[in-house]
Amino acid sequence: MYQTPFTLGLIQMxxxxxxxxxxxxxxxxxxxxxxxxGVQIACLPELFRSEYFCQTHDPDIFNLAETIPGPSTEAxxxxxxKYDMVIVASLFEKRAPGLYHNTAVVIDADxxxxxxxxxxxxxxxxxxxxxxxxxxxxxxxxxxxTKHANIGVLVCxxxxxxxxxxxxxxxxxxxxxxxxxxxxxxxEKAEFGESQLDAWQTAQRAHAIANGLYVAAVxxxxxxxxxxxxxLEFWGNSFVADPFGRWLAKGDDHSETLLKVxxxxxxxxxxxxxxxxxxxxxxxxxxxxxxxxxx
Amino acid sequence: MYQTPFTLGLIQMxxxxxxxxxxxxxxxxxxxxxxxxGVQIACLPELFRSEYFCQTHDPDIFNLAETIPGPSTEAxxxxxxKYDMVIVASLFEKRAPGLYHNTAVVIDADxxxxxxxxxxxxxxxxxxxxxxxxxxxxxxxxxxxTKHANIGVLVCxxxxxxxxxxxxxxxxxxxxxxxxxxxxxxxEKAEFGESQLDAWQTAQRAHAIANGLYVAAVxxxxxxxxxxxxxLEFWGNSFVADPFGRWLAKGDDHSETLLKVxxxxxxxxxxxxxxxxxxxxxxxxxxxxxxxxxx
Numbered sequence: 001m002y003q004t005p006f007t008l009g010l011i012q013m014x015x016x017x018x019x020x021x022x023x024x025x026x027x028x029x030x031x032x033x034x035x036x037x038g039v040q041i042a043c044l045p046e047l048f049r050s051e052y053f054c055q056t057h058d059p060d061i062f063n064l065a066e067t068i069p070g071p072s073t074e075a076x077x078x079x080x081x082k083y084d085m086v087i088v089a090s091l092f093e094k095r096a097p098g099l100y101h102n103t104a105v106v107i108d109a110d111x112x113x114x115x116x117x118x119x120x121x122x123x124x125x126x127x128x129x130x131x132x133x134x135x136x137x138x139x140x141x142x143x144x145x146t147k148h149a150n151i152g153v154l155v156c157x158x159x160x161x162x163x164x165x166x167x168x169x170x171x172x173x174x175x176x177x178x179x180x181x182x183x184x185x186x187x188e189k190a191e192f193g194e195s196q197l198d199a200w201q202t203a204q205r206a207h208a209i210a211n212g213l214y215v216a217a218v219x220x221x222x223x224x225x226x227x228x229x230x231x232l233e234f235w236g237n238s239f240v241a242d243p244f245g246r247w248l249a250k251g252d253d254h255s256e257t258l259l260k261v262x263x264x265x266x267x268x269x270x271x272x273x274x275x276x277x278x279x280x281x282x283x284x285x286x287x288x289x290x291x292x293x294x295x
Numbered sequence: 296m297y298q299t300p301f302t303l304g305l306i307q308m309x310x311x312x313x314x315x316x317x318x319x320x321x322x323x324x325x326x327x328x329x330x331x332x333g334v335q336i337a338c339l340p341e342l343f344r345s346e347y348f349c350q351t352h353d354p355d356i357f358n359l360a361e362t363i364p365g366p367s368t369e370a371x372x373x374x375x376x377k378y379d380m381v382i383v384a385s386l387f388e389k390r391a392p393g394l395y396h397n398t399a400v401v402i403d404a405d406x407x408x409x410x411x412x413x414x415x416x417x418x419x420x421x422x423x424x425x426x427x428x429x430x431x432x433x434x435x436x437x438x439x440x441t442k443h444a445n446i447g448v449l450v451c452x453x454x455x456x457x458x459x460x461x462x463x464x465x466x467x468x469x470x471x472x473x474x475x476x477x478x479x480x481x482x483e484k485a486e487f488g489e490s491q492l493d494a495w496q497t498a499q500r501a502h503a504i505a506n507g508l509y510v511a512a513v514x515x516x517x518x519x520x521x522x523x524x525x526x527l528e529f530w531g532n533s534f535v536a537d538p539f540g541r542w543l544a545k546g547d548d549h550s551e552t553l554l555k556v557x558x559x560x561x562x563x564x565x566x567x568x569x570x571x572x573x574x575x576x577x578x579x580x581x582x583x584x585x586x587x588x589x590x
Contacts, residue, residue, distance in 0.1 A: 121575045140580050160572050162457030167583045199504045199540045206501030209494045245494045277455050280416045285435050288462045289584040
């Protein structure tokens with residue numbers, strides 16, 4: 001187990017253009033800034049190379065996908081190595097013709113690929129038509145050993161599932177990253193916007209509490225409108241919660257921000273001693289978790 | 296599925312005496328008040344017949360245990376029948392000589408026992424020495440059909456486990472009740488009290504959100520001090536959250552209170568349509584939930 005404190009950098013970012021190369025360059029600049037500030041593990045928002053394309057069903061959009069390793073990892077690896085900084089990057093993965101995933105890659109501090117995680121829970125709801133683009137992941141839930149910490153990476157919709165958080169924690173993760181693209185529909189923001197944001201925060205802070213580890217949610221900001229839609233206002237509010245669920249840092253709902261937070265494994269140790277939830281799990285009685293519904 | 300709204304009554308109660316008969320009489324009076332006000336499903340705090348005896352290890356305390364059915368259910372059943380009101384009551388169950396449980400009994404609106412639930416997750420921490428008194432439950436997690444709703448009952452420490460909430464929801468529960476006895480250690484309240492209460496609320500509101508159902512936590516109030524201890528200040532704050540995690544009612548940290556809240560199954564239906572988490576569970580990838588740790 002790693003006992004040394006480690007410093008996270010959450011890059012709350014705006015995708016200002018439809019040009020993936022320009023977004024990638026912008027991300028690299030933000031990562032350089034993070035590296036200069038001493039960040040040891042940096043995380044970008046979900047699918048940071050492009051505007052959130054799942055607002056429409058368009059077969060041409062599959063052209064955005066890339067292999068892993070591929071152009072993005074080649075651009076990011078030198079930055080990781082230069083700053084001795086782990087980078088968590090969410091990419092549109094082309095695995096084979098007609099087989100695509102929403103995949104997070106973890107580049108270790110030496111510039112090598114530590115591992116990938118393919119998003120397991122895929123949403124499909126108005127303007128979030130992800131089941132069209134992404135095959136559900138087959139990596140399972142995993143903790144990834146990096147130079148600076150043992151990290152879990154889950155992606156966006158995964159954040160609503162206590163199962164994903166628990167299974168990743170049980171692999172030894174010290175922090176869960178959630179690269180995210182979540183926002184408000186303009187027509188329902190007034191009525192439901194505040195409750196939606198609060199539910200999103202509450203669900204993830206609860207993962208920190210239930211598992212006694214750090215949680216880092218990294219969302220995009222900006223209004224993005226696909227033709228024929230009302231668009232989505234991505235709500236930012238990236239945050240880090242400690243193993244007790246306490247707020248350590250929080251972004252606003254519209255600004256590009258770097259959230260830099262140092263995490264202490266000792267806090268996790270102490271929290272789990274006070275409230276030793278892992279001790280009392282009834283593993284003899286959880287087989288129903290693999291059932292859809294009913295007895 | 297029940298589609299008719301139903302009215303909960305959470306009885307945040309103070310155990311004013313070491314005499315179980317007096318506490319039972321007091322509970323009956325509070326239940327009568329709830330019945331007169333139209334409550335359809337009433338819930339008492341955990342182990343309402345006594346002060347929280349798990350502050351010490353004392354073999355004489357096993358004398359407090361009773362059978363189910365037994366004296367408490369015989370006292371409560373007529374009230375249930377009189378007011379056409381379901382009653383959730385947390386009892387110290389004597390199942391056999393030397394075999395005791397922390398058991399919730401659900402008395403249906405006709406006065407019959409609908410079912411019991413034996414607390415599955417048993418804590419054991421300073422002044423909460425429950426593993427000494429209670430054998431871990433063997434009922435599993437279940438939803439219980441009653442006249443007014445399909446209800447899940449879990450008990451106190453269970454509230455920290457997303458597994459218990461999920462498994463109960465998957466049985467069809469429309470609301471999860473958590474009879475509870477949780478409080479502050481005087482010596483740590485100043486430093487950790489607020490964070491502990493917030494974590495307790497957050498963990499349970501997250502169950503409402505993750506499962507799209509109502510959650511009702513029913514705690515005791517009052518300062519109780521066993522000989523040789525610093526005592527515990529039970530923090531009340533009983534509450535109901537809706538399927539979106541929104542607060543519907545909340546008690547303070549020191550008063551006896553009846554929280555009366557009407558729940559609408561239509562809200563659960565709508566919430567689950569907007570955020571259809573049950574649709575996307577990866578039941579093919581959750582087998583690790585039955586593991587203790589590691590791969």
